[in-house]
Amino acid sequence: MDTVRDALRVVAPGLAELPITLPDLVGRDEPLWMASSAAVGEEFVAKVAWSAPAARRLAHEIGVLTALSVPFLPEVVASSTEPVLLVTRRVPGKSLFAVVDSVDRDHAGRQLARFLVALHDPSTRAAVERALGPLPAPRVEASTAEIRARLGRWVRPDQHATVTTWCAWADEVLAEPRPSVLVHGDLHGDNQVWDGNRLSLVVDFETTSAAEPEYDLRAFPSTGPDCELLTATTQHYEHLCGRSLSLDRIMAWHLRTTLDDLLWRSEAGIPLPDHRSPTAWINDLTTRFAKLQIGP
Structure with missing residues (x-):
């Protein structure tokens, strides 16, 4: 939780004090999968990683979303590769x-x-x-x-x-x-x-x-x-x-x-x-x- 908030303070300070809900990471002991999406307030989702392999995957996703122009993509609100963090707008569904x-x-x-x-x-x-x-x-x-x-x-x-x-x-x-x-x-x-x-x-x-x-x-x-x-x-x-x-x-x-x-x-x-x-x-x-x- 603190890691997510610290990253938000750097990348999206306007969101850093919103409530953060982080799901359970049971079964994610393998470094490749040590990443998760946290709800930030009611409108945003923050994707974070806690290992080097997972961070590389997330950085790859950030680069892909930045370059893509196809329908049905999430709206990127903020992103960074140092620290590695991706914030998108939450939609109902x-x-x-x-x-x-x-x-x-x-x-x-x-x-x-x-x-x-x-x-x-x-x-x-x-x-x-x-x-x-x-x-x-x-x-x-x-x-x-x-x-x-x-x-x-x-x-x-x-x-x-x-x-x-x-x-x-x-x-x-x-x-x-x-x-x-x-x-x-x-x-x-x-x-x-x-x-x-x-x-x-x-x-x-x-x-x-x-x-x-x-x-x-x-x-x-x-x-x-x-x-x-x-x-x-x-x-x-x-x-x-x-x-x-x-x-x-x-x-x-x-x-x-x-x-x-x-x-x-x-x-x-x-x-x-x-x-x-x-x-x-x-x-x-x-x-x-x-x-x-x-x-x-």
Whole structure:
């Protein structure tokens, strides 16, 4: 708390005496993730870091937001890299996960596609790289070999056999690299702010990197049980920019990211985000592959 207030006194002194509410950082002992967003009064959010790796990620986000010109960005009120602090204006709304059952999937997909098409445009990448230099590759996740070797203790034997088949399929699908664009890198539901049926903000640009467009949609299959938001978004994306997206590649990335998350959280003794079991997550993957009629 004191660290946040001290940084505000330097970067945004007019906000320094407002009430500050800092969420619990349980499960964030790893230096890379030692960062958080604090509510400052009722109108602002301050993002801070408590380790060198986390500070580098936050400084990267500050640079990206300064260079970006796409819809649905947060309003930057103040920022600094010494001390590292990002203050944005708070807007009313909820996570996509909280509203996905009530929003019109087609309307929501159209808005998300608008954001993604603008983000993936070559001119957007060029603008950011002029400001920051070459974009990094995405964070390295567990390889499919590591997943096959280590996941067995957390799931049923029949599920582990299925995971092995899935991993071989994903390796084959992703064997040939595709041209890269600027990607958000972590576009799950909690990094979107929705006001009813309207997308207000996309937040958390710490992991902005260079990857193929499908990489940015890898969290979409887990948004709702029916995959309708994924299919609506891809259809609107293709209509807006004329670029085809591969559902196979999206699902291959989705598989790798989901199993990586399942593996490291299980090994670290950290609950999965929805507090369900690893076996339930594998069942969900089976349902999504069947719903989309793709996979091994």
